[in-house]
Amino acid sequence: MMGYTQDQYINKNIMIGVYTNVGINQPIRFQKVDFPYEPGKYHGNGSYSAGVKFSKYLSQKYKIELGAVYSTHKVGFEDPEIVSASGIIYHETFQTFNIPIILKDYLKNNYFLSAGTVIDIGLPRRSLFVDTQTGFGLSFGAGKEFAIGNFILDITPNLEVHSVIPFSSVAGQQRLMVFGIRLGLNNNCP
Secondary structure: OOOOHHHHHOOOOOEEEEEEEEEEEEEEEOOOOOOOOOOOOEEOOEEEEEEEEEEEEOOOOEEEEEEEEEEEEEEEEOOOOOOOOOOOOEEEEEEEEEEEEEEEEEOHHHEEEEEEEEEEEEOOOOOOOOOOOOEEEEEEEEEEEEEEOOEEEEEEEEEEEEEEEEOOOOOOOEEEEEEEEEEEEEEOOO
């Protein structure tokens, strides 16, 4: 039988923790659009998320995590109406509430691969050029966990694609891609 190093701190109870994700975003389209007022170019800016997570080991090799997360995203774009030689970049900021559902597959030495869905719920906003990011998204990552006393710290470089399957879409629906680093801290009290 194969053993995993996380066996030393495996907890069969539900664990609660906090996490944050800091990254760079980029709006993308899966199809080309020809809108007269479409920005000429989008520029990646910052994305920040923070929230709580609940996790449970399904076995020594798998753990499932469910979260409740507030995210804010800043996106830059070049205004199609204003042709400026100075290269002015305009910005929009919007917020979402996310529910990530992630499955972790453990490898040796507390390394893991993670994949799952993110349920995106757009919060009220006045964004003109970035489509609403509500729907089902995808999350992929790979990282490592560290046991520190009664806590588990995990560090995960990750990729999220928001609103892959939007709740309501528009022609040429934009999806927000975020490359980030997720830091999580779980309480592992017996």
